[in-house]
Amino acid sequence: PALSLFISLHLGGGCDVTSWIDPKGALSVAEQQAGAPKAAMNNYLASDIPQQGNIRWAPLEAIPQLAQNPAALANTNFFMQNWQDVCVINGIDMMTNAHDVGTRAAWSGSLAEGKPTVAALIAAALTPNAPMGYVSFGGYDVTAGVAPATRLGNLGAIKKLAFPFRADPDNEDSLYLTEETQARIQAAREERYNVRSKNQRLPRLKEALDTLYLSRLGQNELKALVDYLPDQVEQGIAGGAQLAMAAFRAGLCSAVSLSSGGFDTHGGNDQGVANALNNVMPRLNRIRELAVEAGIADKVAVFVSTDFGRTPGYNDGNGKDHWAVSSLLCFGYVNGRKITGNRVVGQTTDQHDPIALDPTTMQPGGSVRIGPGHVQNAIRKL
Numbered sequence: 001p002a003l004s005l006f007i008s009l010h011l012g013g014g015c016d017v018t019s020w021i022d023p024k025g026a027l028s029v030a031e032q033q034a035g036a037p038k039a040a041m042n043n044y045l046a047s048d049i050p051q052q053g054n055i056r057w058a059p060l061e062a063i064p065q066l067a068q069n070p071a072a073l074a075n076t077n078f079f080m081q082n083w084q085d086v087c088v089i090n091g092i093d094m095m096t097n098a099h100d101v102g103t104r105a106a107w108s109g110s111l112a113e114g115k116p117t118v119a120a121l122i123a124a125a126l127t128p129n130a131p132m133g134y135v136s137f138g139g140y141d142v143t144a145g146v147a148p149a150t151r152l153g154n155l156g157a158i159k160k161l162a163f164p165f166r167a168d169p170d171n172e173d174s175l176y177l178t179e180e181t182q183a184r185i186q187a188a189r190e191e192r193y194n195v196r197s198k199n200q201r202l203p204r205l206k207e208a209l210d211t212l213y214l215s216r217l218g219q220n221e222l223k224a225l226v227d228y229l230p231d232q233v234e235q236g237i238a239g240g241a242q243l244a245m246a247a248f249r250a251g252l253c254s255a256v257s258l259s260s261g262g263f264d265t266h267g268g269n270d271q272g273v274a275n276a277l278n279n280v281m282p283r284l285n286r287i288r289e290l291a292v293e294a295g296i297a298d299k300v301a302v303f304v305s306t307d308f309g310r311t312p313g314y315n316d317g318n319g320k321d322h323w324a325v326s327s328l329l330c331f332g333y334v335n336g337r338k339i340t341g342n343r344v345v346g347q348t349t350d351q352h353d354p355i356a357l358d359p360t361t362m363q364p365g366g367s368v369r370i371g372p373g374h375v376q377n378a379i380r381k382l
Helices: 029-033 070-085 099-108 118-126 155-162 179-199 203-228 236-249 269-278 281-293 372-381
Strands: 005-011 087-093 134-136 255-260 300-306 325-334 343-345
Touching: 005 099, 005 118, 005 236, 070 269, 070 281, 087 372, 099 118, 099 300, 099 325, 099 372, 118 134, 118 255, 118 372, 134 236, 155 203, 179 203, 203 236, 236 255, 236 281, 269 281, 281 300
Parallel strands: 005 255, 005 300, 087 343, 134 255
Antiparallel strands: 087 325, 300 325
């Protein structure tokens, strides 16, 4: 089994990161109240931006139109509870405002097509022989052949594969065949495999025989997964993480990709971002709780990113359009080492342009803009 479980969460559509973890507020009430289109970065005041330690976030609850919307509190609730443990990377120049390209760059580090997601690379490195080393529930899941992507949504199908001789996979007494007959079938399979594998000289056919044989052996591994499955799987991204944690505990998985949408806010940006973050931030809290409940809190690392950001100011529909500057949030443990929390790397201007850094000190004043390749290289090194 792997020492760590890598969880990537993609915020689909291009999250307005200035309404999330790189806050930029209006400089005055007059600017805040001006009608659309308007130059104000956001409909909360710069003076309302909260900060704990080094972590700042967007106070959506301070936007007058969202004052009665409980969803607006999701961002603040999460960071008030977790600011000491999160690391933020701001000012990531995605070099694109196209959804597919930005999504690919966020998780492969490259704009080019066909590059594997970092989750597949991690699975290939940490659990190369596991039957479901990389589990995908969405997001960018191109593997380029380095590791297969497993869909793990249908618990009933998993149980049937694990217990093919049961009429009801949840009932150990509902057997089609006795255990003695199952043992004779297994012995016959072993004998047939040994004979055919020994006599087979064509590499491709021999590989196919090996794959079939190993897939049947994998039933025992799936039985281990069933032992760790929860009685009730939760909804959304928390449920996906819950299933991946079960597979990780069974020694079958080291990486999972998750996705949550609703961030393409060309109209009604504030309401849209509040609702979309309300589907994400409480569930990030829940993922942390699930890891504690499973006894693997020191073995789970979570990375959250998006296609790109949104334009400074608002359009005629009180929305925001595509903008190439993005952010990333991460927390957790990798190989027993805690990701340093209460840390912000990278900066942007008041109008959300990236500020070049010195690559040695990571302080402003250098000549390097953070790009998705830098982020992915750092994740791979970690």
